[in-house]
Amino acid sequence: MHWMLRHPSLALVLLTLLVVLPGPVLLQVDFNNAPEIYFPEDAPAVVFDRELREHFPQDQVIVALFSGEGVYQTEFLQRIGALSQALAAAPAVERVLSVTTLDHIRATPAGFSVEPLIDPRELDSRTPEAWRTRALEDRFAPGLVVADSGEATALVVRPHALDNSLQRLQLEQLLRAGIAEHGLADDLSAVAGHIALDVAQLRAMLTDLALLVPGTMTIGLLLLWWLFRRWLVVGVAAATISAVTGPAIALLILLERPFTLISAILPPLLTALTVAMLMHFFNAQLHAAQRGYLGRDRVVAALQAVARPILFMALTTAAGLASLNVSSIRPIGGFGLVGAFGVLLAAAIVLWLLPALMARWDRGPWHAPRRSLRLLDRVTGFAAHLAIRRAGWVVAIAAVLIAIALPQIRHVEVETDLYAFFDDHHPITQSTRQVEEELSGVMALEVVFQGPEWDSLQAPDRLQAIHSVQEWLDARPEVDYSMSLPDLVAEMHWAFNEEDPAFRTIPDSSDLVAQYLFIYDGRDLYDVVDRDFGRSRLLVNLNAHGAREINALMDDLRDRLEAHPPADMQWDLAGMARLFADQERLLIQGQLHSLYAVAGMLALLMLVMWRSVPLAAVSMLPNLAPLALIFAVMGVLGIWLDMATAMIASVAIGIAVDDTIHLLYGYRQRRLAGSSVAWALARTFRRTGRAITATTIVLVGQFLLLALSDFQPTAAFGLLTAFGLVAALIFDLLVLPALLVLGHRLRNRPVLS
Known part of the structure; x- marks a missing residue:
């Protein structure tokens, strides 16, 4: 000094x-x-999640909710279809889920077909009320992109892996700019999801x-x-x-x-x-x-x-x-x-x-x-x-x-x-509450099942085991929405049998399951199973936000899986809920x-x-x-x-x-x-x-x-x-x-x- x-x-x-x-x-x-950056890179949940994303899409999304009596009118559906197509072309976007892009399985004289829930090219083939009915009766759309009230619909943007918050900001700006460009700003009522929160x-x-x-x-x-x-x-x-x-x-x-x-x-x-x-x-x-x-x-x-x-x-x-x-x-x-x-x-x-x-x-x-x-x-x-x-x-x-x-x-x-980090009057809090009221919770949990070999998840007993876990979860008050491979297989079986409700189940034949999966030509299937049919994930949307409540659910789920093992499959938990x-x-x-x-x-x-x-x-x-x-x-x-x-x-x-x-x-x-x-x-x-x-x-x-x-x-x-x-x-x-x-x-x- x-x-x-x-x-x-x-x-x-x-x-x-x-x-x-x-x-x-x-x-x-x-x-x-x-x-992700809040966790140690060598934490088991982080390591498993990183490995899982090599085979499955991201679970972090941004959701745009549109409300009003006109959400099934021809003009609105044309605009939402054009917006979905424009966003899907963006380099950062892996997929856009909306009523115009979601897969819909229906019966045909030859068996079944997979087509868009609402095809923007065929809007004149049905009345707005008929399109509303089709959307509400679909197995997967309600709670995901369609409100049970029939007066709201959503567009879900799922990006490729994003490196930082500035890229997430750019994605939200891209979404909002697209909404304005396609004349949908007046119908937009909320923007939520983990990307919007970030x-x-x-x-x-x-x-x-x-x-x-x-x-x-x-x-x-x-x-x-x-x-x-x-x-x-x-x-x-x-x-x-x-x-x-x-x-x-x-x-x-x-x-x-x-x-x-x-x-x-x-x-x-x-x-x-x-x-x-x-x-x-x-x-x-x-x-x-x-x-x-x-x-x-x-x-x-x-x-x-x-x-x-x-x-x-x-x-x-x-x-x-x-x-x-x-x-x-x-x-x-x-x-x-x-x-x-x-x-x-x-x-x-x-x-x-x-x-x-x-x-x-x-x-x-x-x-x-x-x-x-x-x-x-x-x-x-x-x-x-x-x-x-x-x-x-x-x-x-x-x-x-x-x-x-x-x-x-x-x-x-x-x-x-994370959703209590802002007060009740903050836009992200209000938007999240509205999305959860109209659709489902925004916290994603994944239950991952690993079969003993390739194609092993085509076996009916393993699909039944996954379905049993899904039923247990659906009965929990924390769960708003779920989707799984057994759901898709049951839907194909139902459509193949002329939409007879008695056939909305998992078939008993492995060969029949394999045939359904072979002819399925939509995109939703590979959200829940890999292309080797050796690993599958049960997707769950939770209305729980707090770590203690999520931990309590996961502890109960682990106890259930240990007490009733899902056939001969290995299992683990993943997704934002597990990390959080x-x-x-x-x-x-x-x-x-x-x-x-x-x-x-x-x-x-x-x-x-x-x-x-x-x-x-x-x-x-x-x-x-x-x-x-x-x-x-x-x-x-x-x-x-x-x-x-x-x-x-x-x-x-x-x-x-x-x-x-x-x-x-x-x-x-x-x-x-x-x-x-x-x-x-x-x-x-x-x-x-x-x-x-x-x-x-x-x-x-x-x-x-x-x-x-x-x-x-x-x-x-x-x-x-x-x-x-x-x-x-x-x-x-x-x-x-x-x-x-x-x-x-x-x-x-x-x-x-």
Whole structure:
């Protein structure tokens, strides 16, 4: 640090490079919030799903719902047919399902034929009411592309594998542009499905970035101006924030990590933490100026006061963030790794580069704006007086509060529901609800059956076994729609026998099944079976969105399959529902591992810093207690432990311990200089208490800004972290000094002989 003080030009060049160099890298950011990237690449569900997609289409789709009395009129059907054909020609689209493209099996004098449910070339051959009746009586269309009410129909776009959220956005834009071009915009009532949800999350991410990044920076810079009234402070702070956030996000990109809604929290978080470090550094500069120091001497005096606390502040916060890297959910792990890097970079700039710049170019006077600081001094002065004079009462009240809070933690529910991430008035929520009311649930589950050899799924006993599983699922309230190979075989058998209802069953002859499958010339068949007829999938649409409800269904299904094996076939579960439900287990494991890791690392760092077991223990207590309060509030308010809130523990405790470090450092230095406990606490609060209170104010303001997000987990993350920081400040200003006072009294209590 002192070497760099003699090279201010080098410090300026380095700071400029940190601001400028990440620019080209940032242009390569991969916006991708697709569900797949949240799972470990080697997770069994991910490996199986990847292998399955080599033989079967994607299960993620985008659904356009059209409503009104005219959806079976000739003009509408012509337009929906033309739109389906245009979309199917797009390179990104694998297939379009609509009333004009879905297969329909019907009897013919020669046996049966497979033709479009509604052929756009033969619209004049039937009346609109006749087409409606044909669609409603079809075995597969109702619930998939036709509403039971007869007043709505859907167009389902199934793409080839898409690499990121921007490609999903382009697909939705293609769909909406096609709808407008074909004159169907007035009939469109909803756009839903997992692709539409991903696009909604992408838009929320971009909106958050546009609001939160400049918003958090503005709050921090305004508070720095309010406290120090120096334009140089504001300018240097703005450059420092840019020099921290730019390289951090560039690192995320260089590590080939996608930018997700989790990653979107990084820029405002790093901005807040950087402002906190700057606050302590400039506050030390102010105190040095008040003591008569000028120029380089003022900077040196400031560094002597805050260098060690800021360093350990950075280490503890980085430890808290780095603990998230143990999570199996990749965006959370990447968030922790990049966040830790950003915090350490911020400390390096504040302690290494800024002092050289301030020593060289800071020539103006430092005046403490009395009105700005008077309220802060009153708060800290009152806290010091109360903690010293009523130490026993403070600790007792804190203990009672924790005792009340701890039982509430058991009410915290681990749950992830992608469709609850937006409020009830959000367009994606309303669209999803409408599609599910008119058609079926949007959560896809696949039950995959593997026969012992090629053509083995043509055997009637195996088809009956699959059908038995399907019947069990259809009886579940979570299931809205299902489709399977046995359904298609039974439909062909029914049509071949002149549509006699008695023949809508699976035939007893393997040869007859093989003959049906051989002459089938439609496209729907290979959605449910591979071309070797050795593997089949039972497609299920669920109305369940929450991971717990889906896990309960899958557990029951596994129990059923184990108790009643499907003939001699192997089976497994796949699809979005399987991937999504597995996330709950990963969240629990990641949260526990992260808590253990952060608590262990912080305890070790406190022991290294204070070189005292009692002092290290005292420093941990005021920071673990607010963590308990956060989880208690989650339990009381019913806030779920999900992807975003799972990070709160590590982030909050990593930040909260910063104030403890600054207070304890100042207190310990004064005690070593011979001050009494009361005097050491009073002087520390006078100097450091002001800074940590101001820092908490800016941090709380910046995290409360996150609460404006349309994405509910981000809003909950901001609110709960802000609450945790306020609780941590109260514990630091009241409970920590009270513990120190009580500890001193116990050590010096006279022993009666």
